[in-house]
Amino acid sequence: MSKRLNIQCLMTGNEVMSGDTIDTNSAHIAQVLGANGLTIARRVTVNDDVNQLLFELSDMVRTADIVIMNGGLGPTIDDLTAEVLALLADEPLVIHPDAEAQLLAWCERRGQLPNEANLKQRLLPRSAEIIPNARGSAPGIDITVGDTRLFATPGVPSEMRDMMPLIIERIESQWGARAHANVMRLHTFGLGESNAQQLINNSGFDWPESVELGFRASAPTMEIKLTVADTKDLPEQQACADHIAALFGDHILGTGETSIGQSMVELLSERGMTLTTAESCTGGLIASLITQIPGSSKAFHAGFVTYDNAIKSSVLGVRQSDLDQYGAVSKTVVEQMALGALRASNADYAIAVSGIAGPDGGTIDKPLGRVWIAYGSSSDLRIIELTWPLPRVLFQTMVAAAALDLLRRHILELPPHCLYIQQRQNQPQKIDS
Template sequence: MKVNLLLTGNELMAGDTIDSNSVMMAEQLAPLGWRIHKKVTVGDDRALLRAEIDQLCDDADVLIINGGLGPTVDDLTAQVLAECSGQPLQEHPAAIAHLEDWCQRRGFAMNASNRKQAMLPAHCDIIANARGSAVGIMLQHRSCLVLATPGVPSELRQMLTDEILPLLRQRFDSDHIRTLRLGVFGLGESGIQEQFNRELADWPADIELGFRASMPVLEVKLTARGQDACKQIATWRQPVEALLGDHLLGELPLNLPALLVKELQRAKRRLCTAESCTGGLIAAQITSVAGASAVFPGGVVSYSNAMKQSLLGVDQGILERCGAVSEEVAVAMARGALRISGADMALAVTGIAGPDGGSDDKPVGTVWLAWGDAEQLRSLCLHLPFDRQGFQQWVAALGIDLLRRQLLGVDTLPGVVQRYRRS
């Protein structure tokens, strides 16, 4: 089955609204083995809408139109579908009944603008909308099944689940499909691809390998289709996981802070943080995880030298001799955090987020991290050439991953460290 999408609305074209609906539809169609063949976005223009509907219907089995079913003059989908299919617009009895019920449940009278949403192509069927006032439209045009849906994401999601996907499964064959999504930290797309080329040269042509770069977790996706899809994925999962090694976080969805909290809970250890350049971002990410209070007594944001001294007990002589961004200060911050919190482990970071404040010896992007316990604190200096926000995000992710590795007994550092490490 070939599916096309048509997204409508001036707000999409102007950038006032971000298109999340096409992502939602693609995600819900994918497990059934159906992909979006083509996606087009147009503004509220009758001529453009009609031209695109005709063209997209000529090239698909199903066209899903999203948006333009509201009560205002710029909601044109029903009118244009009537023109394309050569039908008059008329008040649809089921749509009127839906509107009356929707208004009654909210305690107000139906007005003329509401009633516009019941003016549909004369011979169409409706798609029930359990959440909103506008029903969807279903009709056949040029041998293509056309499904028009409201643009409100919550309404679309329920219509997909309750109405549209069951309808498509009835009318079209669904391919067997199995997708494995693995989360990786510390390796880049090109590096992983080279490893595949080198170590898995016999990679089967019927398993699609894909990557999705994001910060901080990179997705490696394996997709197989057909009767043997599950067996194929099971066969190749082990060599892929072995190739990714200690950079593999697990099966998505997941996130680094949650993994760290899980490992702290397993090891029955408590963590404290001492942050300068990240301004509390690491603590915020950890405390976003439910149950973090059991393993995270707290952290200190010591942005100024005075706060490093008064809160963490960093010696003034070290600050004057080595500077705030130094191994000595990072280690002293970690030790101070351990002392005042009573925690078992600490993570301390101090760096230059920019855009100003760097020097020849310590350029913008320089950061020292110290992590471990009272018996052994490790330290590392990196140069992260990102903007301020990117720098802070990378420092937080790297620090969390270093702790995760230590808790797992992994001595090696993430591969990305080699790229950014300063001697």
């Protein structure tokens, strides 16, 4: 089996260590690597201190194939990366002609001359190559120490982001097929990590050592990732994917980068059907999950955000008497919202939601997190009452995803609710047309 590349990251900066600057750079580096089948084995953050930096780098080069550094390439006294890499490689700092040319071109574009501080950025370890920086004055650094290749990137996020594709190219050039693990992703709704792992544990499946299993929960969906380091293990990877698909059944939304919105767009498009939405507590989030998918115009007719009760009446035809008697968060109102949206849009299916997102507005009869969801067609409309006592934004996210999953199951004639929904619901009711 091919050995997985050992990639480690060293993030630098007093401002990062203190929390004054939130480290989004390491997340982007990991995401770019992950998109190319590569993973970070270790990540360390240290202050701008020569001894600390040298200690961590010396430790990393003993085990890593690749080290990606971030920060410390600027012109100020606390920018120490080039100096530390020279110490690590036991090389002098020299004026690098490519680094000097980039600095002078950067200054020329701005109509200025380099000052003494800028000139520091010409100095790189003698054996280093530059990684071009299209935005800033400081080039990245590419240097090999022993068996480890080190890439140093600027702390400015936009500059680092531009360099990552160049680093990926250099990794591919040196390591070829080893630079890419083979990753298969399955997306689910309605299964938590512990339940998913327990199902796999109880299934009796002989999980092969060559297939790495990973979970990434991102409420309300979960990604299951199957990774193999060698193409010869692809049949075992597929066998594991088939087993999980059979085990999790209708909890599977799709593979690859499939989102719950994309699964709905694909489902409707395949059948030549269309959807409309009538939203109160989610404020248009359901429509957004659909319309962010390319090609959604084939499947989505209209979205109504009727937050105010008067708009529920004037736009969707909800009876004012029912609003007065039952309130906006009620079965009869959400039913009328769905039917009104169907009439107005001439779509095949509707989703309507009305709930109490909080943090205010709850009562004993209608507590915070209570929501009514209507889904289906004018001839077969289902309504369910759920309770999610969650922070406002998370409540909206969960309601939107649950509504889409309820309609997905309804269209596919699957059991109406996964366990995740059953734990939060009263039984759905079918509304006769």
